Amino acid sequence: MQGNRVHGSVYTDEALFQLELERIWYRGWVYVGHESEVPNKNDFVMKSIGPQPVIMTRDNGGEIRLLQNRCPHRGNQVCLKEKGNTRAFTCPYHSWTFSNTGDLIGFAFPDGYRDNPDADKKRLGLGVLPRVESYQGFVFGSFAAEGISLAEHLGGAAETLDRLVQTSPDGKIELTAGYLKHRARTNWKFILENECDGYHPAFVHSSIFSVADSAIGTYYGDQSTALTRDYGGGHTEVDLRPEFRKADIPLRWFGTTAERLPAYVEAMNTAYGKEKARQIMIDGTPHVMIFPNLFIAEIQVFVIQPISVNETIQHATAIQFKGAPDLNRRMRQQTMGSVGPAGLLLADDTEMYERNQRGAESLTPAWLFLGRGEQRERRDENGYMVGHSTDEVPSRGIWRHYTQVMEAQS
Ligand code: FES
Ligand code: FE
Numbered sequence: 556m557q558g559n560r561v562h563g564s565v566y567t568d569e570a571l572f573q574l575e576l577e578r579i580w581y582r583g584w585v586y587v588g589h590e591s592e593v594p595n596k597n598d599f600v601m602k603s604i605g606p607q608p609v610i611m612t613r614d615n616g617g618e619i620r621l622l623q624n625r626c627p628h629r630g631n632q633v634c635l636k637e638k639g640n641t642r643a644f645t646c647p648y649h650s651w652t653f654s655n656t657g658d659l660i661g662f663a664f665p666d667g668y669r670d671n672p673d674a675d676k677k678r679l680g681l682g683v684l685p686r687v688e689s690y691q692g693f694v695f696g697s698f699a700a701e702g703i704s705l706a707e708h709l710g711g712a713a714e715t716l717d718r719l720v721q722t723s724p725d726g727k728i729e730l731t732a733g734y735l736k737h738r739a740r741t742n743w744k745f746i747l748e749n750e751c752d753g754y755h756p757a758f759v760h761s762s763i764f765s766v767a768d769s770a771i772g773t774y775y776g777d778q779s780t781a782l783t784r785d786y787g788g789g790h791t792e793v794d795l796r797p798e799f800r801k802a803d804i805p806l807r808w809f810g811t812t813a814e815r816l817p818a819y820v821e822a823m824n825t826a827y828g829k830e831k832a833r834q835i836m837i838d839g840t841p842h843v844m845i846f847p848n849l850f851i852a853e854i855q856v857f858v859i860q861p862i863s864v865n866e867t868i869q870h871a872t873a874i875q876f877k878g879a880p881d882l883n884r885r886m887r888q889q890t891m892g893s894v895g896p897a898g899l900l901l902a903d904d905t906e907m908y909e910r911n912q913r914g915a916e917s918l919t920p921a922w923l924f925l926g927r928g929e930q931r932e933r934r935d936e937n938g939y940m941v942g943h944s945t946d947e948v949p950s951r952g953i954w955r956h957y958t959q960v961m962e963a964q965s
Pocket of ligand 2: 756
């Protein structure tokens with residue numbers, strides 16, 4: 556990055572991608588999964604940190620652990636199931652068995668290891684991520700034993716997760732509706748930047764806005780009062796609350812009306828009292844990108860998974876609330892309609908990501924200009940940089956943080 560420009564080669568350089576894995580994905584905090592995906596003791600779910608497969612388990616004591624899904628014998632994958640409940644994983648290759656805390660429990664045909672001082676079970680367990688912390692149910696992990704706390708990593712962006720969970724009657728969300736996976740031929744950073752790019756929706760998503768007859772489209776135009784925000788740490792937001800507050804209609808963020816979701820509204824009124832419930836339902840859920848891979852898009856959670864320098868998977872799931880079956884059903888329907896196999900929203904974005912990538916791969920990679928709104932950006936009351944909804948405040952924030960992390964030696 557140079558001032559307000561970033562060079563196209565950052566999306567194509569293989570060596571840079573390897574350095575990103577080391578400095579961003581295997582050193583810092585990365586979102587892995589949600590507590591609701593392993594509700595019971597001995598539950599597990601298969602996850603990943605970038606290209607690395609990871610098993611998220613809840614052990615017999617109820618603690619959440621992140622294990623590398625890689626056998627220390629010959630490197631096979633010890634868990635092949637998406638999710639389940641087990642106290643032990645047995646490697647399919649030579650049948651070594653590991654507990655769900657990662658310890659090696661036993662060798663198959665153990666006689667061959669008798670009297671061998673190196674066949675020390677304590678040293679031959681699965682790799683265990685040294686740091687696991689969660690916030691509002693979102694579980695993050697780090698491969699580095701030392702570093703800043705999760706609270707420091709999230710900084711001011713933690714407040715967006717508070718805002719998300721308070722839209723649920725019981726103050727918690729669940730990510731239990733299953734995942735849609737989309738593979739795109741693009742570098743992960745094009746997706747990272749796009750999530751809070753408020754400039755493109757008016758053009759790229761105009762068809763779904765008109766077909767779905769949704770008010771959301773008007774929030775992304777030149778006349779919008781929504782804000783883009785840079786929280787620092789690479790975390791960015793499109794804050795649509797100014798628009799929602801102007802409309803003063805509960806559930807505008809969801810594109811519906813209170814009359815159509817009586818069970819949800821009732822549960823919210825009971826939980827918070829009518830006045831507060833109304834305010835929460837007007838403000839809605841956030842549109843926030845937590846660096847480097849957790850994107851909350853009002854009603855969905857997306858996880859960005861880089862596979863290689865030019866290949867990225869997005870995992871998408873509908874957010875679910877306890878005690879709101881009517882809202883949950885519609886969240887799932889809208890998720891299918893926007894990011895499902897026939898969904899328009901993600902298909903439109905993906906076409907853009909893939910074309911961006913081809914542009915970056917051209918013979919003469921160019922400097923890309925990120926200067927939109929530089930002259931009108933300002934600090935908000937909390938000291939975070941904000942701009943017009945269509946301004947490139949988020950991209951500039953991401954690149955500032957990226958440069959800092961990539962240049963840091965430890
Ligand atoms: Fe796992 Fe041999 S590779 S037991
Ligand atoms: Fe988009």
